[in-house]
Amino acid sequence: MSRQQSPSIKMVADRAGVSVATVSNVLNGKPTVSPDFARRVNDAVRELGYVVDLSASRLRSRKAQLAGVVVPDLTNPMFASFVSTLEHLARLADYDLVVVSARNNAEEEADRLRKIRAWRPAGLIVIPCDGAFAERLPDGFFAPVVLADRIPDAAGFDLIAVDNGPSAGAVAAHLDQQGYEDCLVVGTSLLISNIRERWEGVCASVKRMRVEMLEIGIDDAHGAQLLEERLRHRPLPGALFSLDQGTTLLTYCTMAEIGLSVPGDIAFASFDEMEWMRLVTPGITTVRQPVEEMAEQAWALLLRRMTGSAGKPVTRRLRCAVEIRGSTPRNPLEEAGKLKLGGRKWKLQDEPYSPE
Amino acid sequence: MSRQQSPSIKMVADRAGVSVATVSNVLNGKPTVSPDFARRVNDAVRELGYVVDLSASRLRSRKAQLAGVVVPDLTNPMFASFVSTLEHLARLADYDLVVVSARNNAEEEADRLRKIRAWRPAGLIVIPCDGAFAERLPDGFFAPVVLADRIPDAAGFDLIAVDNGPSAGAVAAHLDQQGYEDCLVVGTSLLISNIRERWEGVCASVKRMRVEMLEIGIDDAHGAQLLEERLRHRPLPGALFSLDQGTTLLTYCTMAEIGLSVPGDIAFASFDEMEWMRLVTPGITTVRQPVEEMAEQAWALLLRRMTGSAGKPVTRRLRCAVEIRGSTPRNPLEEAGKLKLGGRKWKLQDEPYSPE
DNA sequence: AGCTTAGAATAAATCGTTTCACCAGAGTTT
DNA sequence: AAACTCTGGTGAAACGATTTATTCTAAGCT
Structure with a gap:
């Protein structure tokens, strides 16, 4: 042949x-x-x-016109959408993109980061697996790196993320205002900075409502067990607020399984919007993250860095939209309109960088 | 600097x-x-x-160890999952992957295909935007190409797809058997070969039930209008079967909007599984496509071609799983177990290639 | 000892581009 | 007319690796 x-x-x-x-x-x-x-x-x-x-x-x-993108998981619709937007933007700027997934595994991420150097990319956009990202970046890496979505433990990186605290706080305030006595907050682990920020936002904004944190870990089976245990225990909290995509699905299924009705038995809200949340009855109250805008900001920043702009690391926080749906309001009348916290335009704000 | x-x-x-x-x-x-x-x-x-x-x-x-992947849309979870699996497999075989999305646009696809040649990939895996793929493949392209999921109009390509006809037929037979008198089948367009195969599968397998095809096109707004028109017209069909991901969401929302209850007013089934279909009540009966296996087969085939195996183009059809849920059974008793068509193992079968 | 052979390291050619130094010739200035 | 600038074009030197051909050394055989 x-x-x-x-x-x-x-x-x-x-x-x-x-x-x-x-x-x-x-x-x-x-x-x-x-x-x-x-x-x-x-x-x-x-x-x-x-x-x-x-x-x-x-x-x-020796000009690359090539950028690398590392995400924890391509099958997560949020990251997929992030990558898709980046790809479009890169093309407009006449850049190529090398995309790799770390498959939710810090070791794989370290490996990808090492291997991606072989491409000699002019820059990198990374959504890190966890906070310990800095340790995994190979020493000899001199191209600019922009982190997105997840906050690293170490300072010194450009970062585009959402305002986890205020957004989670807005949901908590809403639940508080509805008169729920206590709220169970569920998340994988407070070691993940996003979850920590959200939890702190909740704590900072509740007035009357008691809040209780449950960390269910990364293992689904074990998490479901922990959760079921807590939900079978009495008194049942008046509301449940799930802080990330993984736990939300798990929580929703667990509640259905043990026969809890939403919002009759328990109110339910979630950080991270998923498509089905407006399809189920009642709809789920959520925080919608501006993924596309996050990608746009990350790209714009990286492009500036790649074309030589130096300067101190920048941190930007984007506003999320809170979408109130049927799963949380106590008074069905209020559901109709006046509680609409969503719809405010996502707005950009620069902040001095402050780690953890 | x-x-x-x-x-x-x-x-x-x-x-x-x-x-x-x-x-x-x-x-x-x-x-x-x-x-x-x-x-x-x-x-x-x-x-x-x-x-x-x-x-x-x-x-x-001059050895590439590089393959290209072109998909219509990265934000579609099915394609995202396809790419993610490919990426993993490629890594195992020590290949790099360059992934591009055509953003559901045939012209962009043609452009990507042209540009991707600059990488000199050893092979390509493509999920084409539509049947006219052959015309968009640049003349001078000599690397092997494996198509997936969507059937091209022209012969001469390696192809990995699912058994659209039989799977859609199984759903239709189930509806028929449940005693529904007539079924409205909804899809974007019969010009798309997948949809055509599914429709033909439906026609071939119904015995008593009357079936009626409604093509709603690619434009969501217009499609919703057509659909609403039909659903407000009487007599209402006993069942509705939606043939692709896009129309399914549209259909589900339209039904909810005009106040039809499932399966009380109308039974509902869908080709293409989405996550929410097991979360809503009642669950939606669907055909689940073996995306990971499709990716595995596509990769295995491409790898063979890249390492020099010549031979006639191969077509492989993978079996789908039919998942019966609450949205279709007439007798709730039957829902429990005995209708479980799902669970049969997806199996591979080689077929002679037969276009259109 | 003389001759072959195998093993281990290297010098140099090469892949397909871009870039740099240079050149011929036309036009312009002194 | 000699001395210049442009202008549009070219030959050849990179770029950083791999591969080929070659050298050198030491061991193995008569």
Whole structure:
């Protein structure tokens, strides 16, 4: 099987009757080429179906026009959407993107970070698996890195994230205002900074309502067991607030399983919006994160860094939208409109960086 | 800002006191190098934090170890899962993957296909936007291509897809058996081969039940209007079967909006499983596609092609699982167990290729 | 000892581009 | 007319790795 070769720039040059340098100049839009030669080159390119070889081009020019993206899990719709937006933006800026998933595993993430250096990317956008990201970044890595969504333990990184505290606080305040006596707050682990920020936001904003934190860990089976134990225990809390995507689904199913009705037996709210939350009856009150905007901000920042802007690390917090649905209001009348906290425009605000 | 350079193989060679060729030999596991030299090289590599430059490596070695993936939309969970599985498999085989999304747009797909050639991938896995894929594949493309999920109009491609006809047929037979008089089948367009196969499967397997096809097109607003029109018209069909992901969500919402209850007023089933379908009450009867297995098969096939296996194009059809839930059974007693069509293992079957 | 052979390391050629230094010729200035 | 600037084009040197061909050394055989 004689695998046919792609045509090279030399073949184009021969066919057009010019030098390879001229072909290169035409292809890269150098202004010093006469229209006549340009036409001949373009014709030859078209006839041969020539496409530049990125390896050779990158090697010689030493300009990458390439950025790396590392996410914890591509199957998570939020991250998928993040990547999809980035991909679009990168294309507009004429950059290529190398996307890898760490499959929710810090070791794999470290491995990907090491391997991705082989591409010589001009920059990196990373949603870290956990706070210990800094330790996993290889020493010799000199390209700019922008972190997104998850807050690292160490300072010194550019960061685009959401305002976890205030948003979670808004939900808690809403529950408080509805008159629930106590609220069970569920999350994987307070060691994850996002969860910690959300929990602190809840604590900071409740007035009358008692709140109680339950960490169910990363293992689904074990978490479900812990949760069921607590939910079978009396007194049942008046409300439940789940702080991340994984626990939300688990919680929702567990409640259904042991026959708790929402919001009759218990009110239910969730951080992280998922599609089904507006489909079930009643709809689930959630905090919707501005994923697309997060991607836009991360890209804009990385692009600035890649094109040489130095300066102190920047932290930006984006506003989330709180979407009140049927799963939380006590008075069905209020559900209709006046509780609509959502709909405020997500707004950007710069903050000085302050770790943990 | 003096951007520091990555160390090159030459620097490693100097530090280890050997030639670059020896360094290359060590790094690529060539057997003809003494343990002593190997150690010295490895030490130097570690000390400098050296990582190979893929551009240079590829350019010289002319072996790609790189495959391209083109999907219509990364935010679709099914495709995201497909890509995620591929990424994992590729890594196991020590391949890199470059992933691009066509954003549901045939022109963008054509553009991506053109651009992706610059990477000189050893092969391509594509989920095409539509049947006219062959026209969009650039002429000079000589790497093997494996198509997945969507059936192209033209023959001559390796293809991994699901058994649309039989699976849709199984759902139709179930509805028929439940005694529904007539069934409205909804899909975007019969021009899309998957939808056509599903519709034909429905037609082929119903005995008593009358079936009626409604094509609602790709535009959501217009589709919703068509659908609402039909659902307000009397007589209302006894059952509704939605043939693809997009229409399913639309249909479900439209039914809710005009106050139809499922399955009281109308039974409801869907091709394409989504997460929420087991969360809503009643659960939605669906056809679950074996996405991971589709990815595995596609990768296995591409790998064979990339390593030189020639031979006629292969078509493989994977079995779907039919998941009966509360949205369709007439007799709630039957819901419990005996209707469980699901659970049969997905099985692989080779078929001669037959276009259209 | 003389001749072959195998093993281990290297020098140099090479992959397909981009870029740099240079050149021929036309036009312009002194 | 000699000495300049442009202008549009080219040959050849990189880029950083891999591969090929070559050298050198030491061991193995008569």
